[in-house]
Amino acid sequence: MIKFSDKQLAIPKLMRPVYLVTAGQSKFDRAFPDKRTEELCIDALTQAAEMINMTPAELKSYIHTCYYGHFADHFGDQLLGEAVIHDRLGLDPLGNCGVKTGGATGGTTMWEAVKAVASGYSDCTLAMGWERMDEVPTDEGNFYISCAADKDWEGPLGHIYTGYYAVMAQKYWQVFGKEEDSFRRTLAEISVKHHGYARMNPYAHGAMKITVDDVLKSPVVAHPLRALDCCLMSVGAACVIICDEATAVKLTKNSPHKPLRIWVTAGSHTLRPADRRDMAIPLLPNETKEQYKDFGKKFPGGERYPGFTGFLAARMAAYYAYNQVGIKDPTEDLDVIELHDAFTISDVQTYEDIGLRPYGYGRDYVESGDCYHTNPKSGKPGKLPSNLSGGLIGCMHSVGATGIMQVFELACHLWNRWAEIHGDEKRWKKFNRQRPSDWIDLQVKGAKRALAISHAGVGSHVTATILMNPDNLIKKDA
Amino acid sequence: MSMIGQVHVKNNQYKIKGDFHHLELSQPIRLADDNWRLIGITNPRQLTHMHSYGGEAPFFEGLSQGKMMATRCDNQKCENKGSIYQPFRIYCPDCLSKMTEIDMTDIAKKTAKVHTFMVCERSGAFNSLDKPIKFINVEFDGVCTILMSYLSVGDPKMGMKVIPIFKRLDPTYTILDLSFVPAGTKADQLPKGFSF
Numbered sequence: 001m002i003k004f005s006d007k008q009l010a011i012p013k014l015m016r017p018v019y020l021v022t023a024g025q026s027k028f029d030r031a032f033p034d035k036r037t038e039e040l041c042i043d044a045l046t047q048a049a050e051m052i053n054m055t056p057a058e059l060k061s062y063i064h065t066c067y068y069g070h071f072a073d074h075f076g077d078q079l080l081g082e083a084v085i086h087d088r089l090g091l092d093p094l095g096n097c098g099v100k101t102g103g104a105t106g107g108t109t110m111w112e113a114v115k116a117v118a119s120g121y122s123d124c125t126l127a128m129g130w131e132r133m134d135e136v137p138t139d140e141g142n143f144y145i146s147c148a149a150d151k152d153w154e155g156p157l158g159h160i161y162t163g164y165y166a167v168m169a170q171k172y173w174q175v176f177g178k179e180e181d182s183f184r185r186t187l188a189e190i191s192v193k194h195h196g197y198a199r200m201n202p203y204a205h206g207a208m209k210i211t212v213d214d215v216l217k218s219p220v221v222a223h224p225l226r227a228l229d230c231c232l233m234s235v236g237a238a239c240v241i242i243c244d245e246a247t248a249v250k251l252t253k254n255s256p257h258k259p260l261r262i263w264v265t266a267g268s269h270t271l272r273p274a275d276r277r278d279m280a281i282p283l284l285p286n287e288t289k290e291q292y293k294d295f296g297k298k299f300p301g302g303e304r305y306p307g308f309t310g311f312l313a314a315r316m317a318a319y320y321a322y323n324q325v326g327i328k329d330p331t332e333d334l335d336v337i338e339l340h341d342a343f344t345i346s347d348v349q350t351y352e353d354i355g356l357r358p359y360g361y362g363r364d365y366v367e368s369g370d371c372y373h374t375n376p377k378s379g380k381p382g383k384l385p386s387n388l389s390g391g392l393i394g395c396m397h398s399v400g401a402t403g404i405m406q407v408f409e410l411a412c413h414l415w416n417r418w419a420e421i422h423g424d425e426k427r428w429k430k431f432n433r434q435r436p437s438d439w440i441d442l443q444v445k446g447a448k449r450a451l452a453i454s455h456a457g458v459g460s461h462v463t464a465t466i467l468m469n470p471d472n473l474i475k476k477d478a
Numbered sequence: 479m480s481m482i483g484q485v486h487v488k489n490n491q492y493k494i495k496g497d498f499h500h501l502e503l504s505q506p507i508r509l510a511d512d513n514w515r516l517i518g519i520t521n522p523r524q525l526t527h528m529h530s531y532g533g534e535a536p537f538f539e540g541l542s543q544g545k546m547m548a549t550r551c552d553n554q555k556c557e558n559k560g561s562i563y564q565p566f567r568i569y570c571p572d573c574l575s576k577m578t579e580i581d582m583t584d585i586a587k588k589t590a591k592v593h594t595f596m597v598c599e600r601s602g603a604f605n606s607l608d609k610p611i612k613f614i615n616v617e618f619d620g621v622c623t624i625l626m627s628y629l630s631v632g633d634p635k636m637g638m639k640v641i642p643i644f645k646r647l648d649p650t651y652t653i654l655d656l657s658f659v660p661a662g663t664k665a666d667q668l669p670k671g672f673s674f
Contacts (some may be wrong), residue, residue, distance in 0.1 A: 002558065002572070033517055034509070077521060142602030152534065153565050154626055156652045158611045159602030164626065167615050171594035174636060222598045274565050274615065274626050301636065308594050308615065308624070 002279050009282075011323045012265055014118035014478075019248035019259035020467060021124075021241045022059075023408040024048030027431040028236035028396035029205045031134035037076065038088035040237040041130055044401075045089060048239055051417075052255035060089075062247060064122035066096035069109030069129035070400035074144050076132040085128065102148050103340065104266075105129060106238070106403025107454025107463030111264040113242040123247045129400035130237035141233065148457055150272045162230070165458055166222035168273060169345040171308040173224050175301040176360050177345075184224060186363045187344040188215035191228045191393055193372065194341060198390025199436050202428045203405075206232045206394040207436075229344040231392035238404035240411075257415035261473065262407075263325055263466045267316025271460045273308055281305045282315055284355035285322055286329040291358055299360050311346075311459035314353035321451070321464035322355070326475030330355050331370065331384050333474060335447035336413045338406035340455035340462075341391040350453060354464070356384065373442050381445065388413070388442045403454030403463065410450035410467055418443040448472035483526040492528055499525040533568035536579055541656050542649035544673065546586050546642055548621065549577035562621045582618065586642045587674075589619035590658065595634035606654065614658060616640060630669050631659040647671035 024047030026040040042056075049059040066089075068082035078084060082098035101108040106129040113127035133141060146159040154164055177183035192212055198204035210228065218228040243251060248259035270276055281292050296303035306312045318330075327333045339354075341347040351362035356370075365386075369375035372382040389395045389409040392402060412418040419441040421427070428435040449472060452465040468474075481496035502522035508514040531538055540547040548564040556573035562582065570577050596613045605611075612629040630643065639661040648671050649655045657672060665674065 033507070137603075139601070140603045142600070143604055144602075146602050150565075151529075152531065152538075153653050156606075156650075156654050157613065157626065157628055158598060158605045158607050160598055160600055160605065160611070161602075162600065163596055163598040163611060163613045166596040166598060167594045167613050167626070170596050171636075174594075220599055222596050222600075272565065272626070273624070275563075275567075275571075275623050277561075277622050 002277050009319075012320055013324070014114070014263065015120060016118060017245055018114050018117045018262055019243050019245060020262040020407065020411060021243050021248050021251045021259045022048045022051045022255070023238070023240040023404070023411050024051060025203060025238035025401070025405055025408050026236045028203050028234045028398055028405075030232070030234060032235050033134070037081070037130055037132050037237070038085055040235070041085050041089060041128055041239070044128065044237040044239045045126075048241055051257075052252055054251070054254075059241065059251070060091065062124040062243070062251060063091060063094065063126045063241070064124050065113075065116050066091055066094055066126045066128065067099055067109045067112045067116075068096060069099045069105040069127070069404070070131055071100055071102055071105045072131065072133070072144060072399065074147065075136065075141070077135065085130070091126070101461035102456030103342065103397075103399055104403060104454045104456035104461040104463050105400040106405070107264065107452065107465060108266060108403070108461060109400070110240060110242070110262075110404065110407065110465060111266050111463055113240070114262060114264045117242050117244055124241065124243045124251075126239060126241060127404060128237065128239040129402070129404045131399040131401060132235055133233050133398065134235045138233075153272060153274065161457065162222055164273070165343065165346070166225060168308040168349075168458065169222075169225060169343060171301070172345055172349055175299050175309060177363070183363055184216070185212050186366050187224070187229060187348070188212040189366055190341065190344040190347050191215045194387050194391045194394035195228070196394070197373070197388050197442060198394030200439055200442050201390050201395055201422055202424070202431050202433055202435070203236075204390045204395035205234060206390060206396070208394070225343055225345065231342045231397040232395075234396035234398040236396055236398040236401055238401040238408055240404055240407055257417060258470070260411060260414055261468045261470050263321060263478065264463055265317050265320035265324060266461065266463045267313040267320070268461050269306070269312040269459050271457070273458050276306060276308070276312075278304050279306075281359065282312075282319055284315070284318060285327065286355050287358065295359070302360065309349065310359065311349060311353045311455065311462060313459045313462035314350055314453060314455060317453070317462045317464035318354040321466050325466050325468070325473075325478045327466075330451065334384055334449050334451050336388065336410060336444040337384060337386045337451045337453075338389060338391065338410055339386055339453045340402070341387060341393050342397070342455065344393070347391075350455070354451070354453060373444065385444055388444070403452060403465070406452035406454065407465055407467065410452055413444045413447040414450055414467055414469055416443065485528050494528075499523075534566055537566035538651050538653075538655070540581075541644050542646060542651060544583070544644040544646055545581055546583045546656065548580050548582040550580050551575065552578045563623055564618060564621050564625050565623065582621070583642070585618055585620065590616050590640045590642060592634050592636055592638045592640060593617040593624050594636060595629070597634070614640065616658060627653075627656055627658055629659065630657040630672065631663050631667050641674065643668055643672040643674055645671045646673055
């Protein structure tokens with residue numbers, strides 16, 4: 001049993017309030033044979049400027065430091081790709097830094113940008129993420145992704161990251177899912193939901209109108225996961241502009257939206273699941289020790305924590321974030337969330353790690369209808385809608401951009417601009433996509449607070465990003 | 479005539495012999511939808527890295543000798559002293575003292591069981607295992623971690639007792655030299671080159 005010190009569990013504090021001022025993103029697709037990465041990054045930064053009625057040159061004049069997230073140098077076949085993008089964005093001679101934490105790269109890039117502002121080093125930072133995953137065939141791409149596993153102890157075992165991940169899925173499937181058909185259908189429902197929401201999103205490249213049975217009939221990747229349970233492999237870019245209060249006010253002088261408060265926290269856990277050791281469950285504000293007293297009896301095989309069924313890094317990121325901003329119960333205190341749905345089953349695991357439901361009961365978040373924009377059972381708004389962008393399964397997983405895309409999407413809800421951005425016929429046409437005839441507005445009405453979870457691999461890094469309307473803080477001094 | 483790159487170390491220096499890269503010419507990529515105009519280029523590349531196992535080398539050498547080496551923290555001042563690590567880990571993750579190498583082959587033969595598993599239909603480039611790959615994560619009595627490996631015979635189940643096998647004939651000196659089979663498997667059922 002390993003333990004953590006009080007100093008390690010100390011709640012983070014920013015030295016001054018930090019704001020998200022604007023955000024932008026490119027179209028996402030499986031491949032862009034006709035575009036260089038910088039073209040996608042320029043698309044994202046140009047949109048961020050347009051969102052606040054500025055020209056790119058005007059917005060750039062405020063930026064003081066830049067953080068660039070892209071996970072895989074070897075995919076892009078370019079070391080120091082950050083320097084290439086920085087140059088092409090015309091941001092020399094500003095200080096810039098590359099950030100790499102696997103699938104959590106987008107979240108970590110914003111983590112750095114927020115800290116630079118909070119510390120007073122910069123008044124305005126750019127966090128830009130992208131990934132270039134289309135320039136090798138799929139099996140070589142799988143090899144490259146597997147390089148994020150331990151090269152001596154895991155990589156030679158098939159060079160297939162899905163396999164290293166799926167052993168955890170199998171454990172969850174058997175221990176907590178009890179191998180029930182009903183649970184398998186719940187997983188499929190997540191895929192239907194995310195592919196379906198992607199249909200309303202012009203940026204998304206995994207839009208599909210499908211049924212639970214379509215998911216259950218899709219090819220097996222690694223039992224019980226099928227092709228439609230898995231996230232997309234994407235290309236694209238996304239960015240956010242992070243500022244102190246005075247700069248945020250200046251930048252939004254002519255903007256249709258106000259700046260949002262932003263906090264980012266991070267957790268980590270072993271790169272190899274093999275190295276996970278037993279520990280007590282770190283509790284979130286809405287949990288008690290007693291509720292996990294008979295855990296092993298309720299779920300035989302689930303005695304170890306986090307074992308192979310929980311993501312400690314997600315739990316820690318949520319622990320720091322909730323305590324930092326005053327969240328007591330995420331389902332009550334938040335209005336909309338974006339989670340890292342790399343696989344349908346890891347989406348369910350995350351519901352538990354971040355306290356939407358207690359460990360062992362994640363499926364209820366879907367089965368209750370709480371996770372939907374409109375609860376299919378009651379016809380009323382879902383209690384806490386998730387992944388209205390389509391998530392990684394329906395919208396994109398362009399690794400370095402993913403965590404930033406989540407924040408762009410959430411901000412659109414908090415700014416009450418979701419329909420304006422996602423329903424715009426001109427954008428659909430520009431992306432050479434057809435807006436569906438049954439397109440619906442997924443704006444979460446009155447949304448004030450949001451959470452994004454950005455997650456790496458088997459849980460080696462996770463960040464939690466919280467956005468709040470400044471008039472709706474829970475803790476005034478957060 | 480090309481020769482596979484080979485390396486040995488002498489006087490703390492890598493001594494290399496043979497070819498470590500092969501030259502292939504780039505090829506144009508053209509856009510069929512637009513009069514076959516140039517849109518990109520291929521970048522072929524084949525090269526060989528050198529990689530040190532460092533302090534983990536005894537584990538990989540041990541596999542080729544039919545041994546499963548592990549490490550144990552023997553620092554009396556460490557709050558988790560006595561913990562045994564498999565994967566073999568050079569330094570204790572708590573006190574950062576150098577750990578003691580131990581031979582845990584017998585523990586593995588007597589107590590190994592499947593913690594979880596996955597039958598994977600796909601693989602990445604350079605995979606050398608037969609598909610589907612039967613990934614297993616193996617727990618051992620008295621060991622605080624859970625090793626990832628693969629099952630070479632039969633189908634995995636959680637809680638299943640398994641026995642380690644070692645590729646002593648033509649070893650690869652990689653983690654692939656260690657595999658597991660269900661308890662009760664006969665020697666003549668083992669894959670080529672492997673023995674108990």
